[in-house]
Amino acid sequence: MARRKKTKGFTPSLLAAVGLAAVMAIGVEVALLLVVAGLGLYFYWSRYSAQQRREKLCGYSLEEIDQLTGAEFEQWVTTVLESAGMPSENIRHSGDFGVDVVTTVGTTRVGIQAKRYSSSVGNSSVQQALAGSGYHGCELAAVVTQSRFTSAAREQASRARVPVLLIDRENIHDLAGLVREFAGG
DSSP: OOOOOOOOSOOHHHHHHHHHHHHHHHOHHHHHHHHHHHHHHHHHHHHHHHHHHHHHHHTOOHHHHHTSOHHHHHHHHHHHHHHTTOOEEEOGGGOOTTOSEEEEETTEEEEEEEEOOSSOBOHHHHHHHHHHHHHTTOSEEEEEESSOBOHHHHHHHHHOSSOEEEEOTTTGGGHHHHHHHHTTO
């Protein structure tokens, strides 16, 4: 017969016994009050920590943005937009089809291709943003980079049937304002 492994730490029955002993010792009302207070502190702390992370991400310098990975850059773009009151979703793991972030300004959806490159971003990124925006039902497309755009990318964006916003190194710190203005919000 196989032996059962002993578990270390709290088991559900031990936790129930401790909880029952606490209720008997201090009373139901006090125990309930302590549970509610503990949950309140937990939710306050988790929300406070999330706010601190958002503030830290939004305050990155250009040099710090240059050090981010591609995934971190996408998260930075999402966080900046959300912090500015624009519901945004990083869709990296749900089949992006050419856009990394979808944000909403009023009722207008904008598909954003985020490119954290060390060299200039070419027109293929504009094409990806246009294709992904169409797939995700976005009225507008944007490409955001901490680098620069090639002249071919600028030409592609200016001639596209769907409006395309290009945000580069020169204006990346006004990301939220530019997206809001572009979407007419």
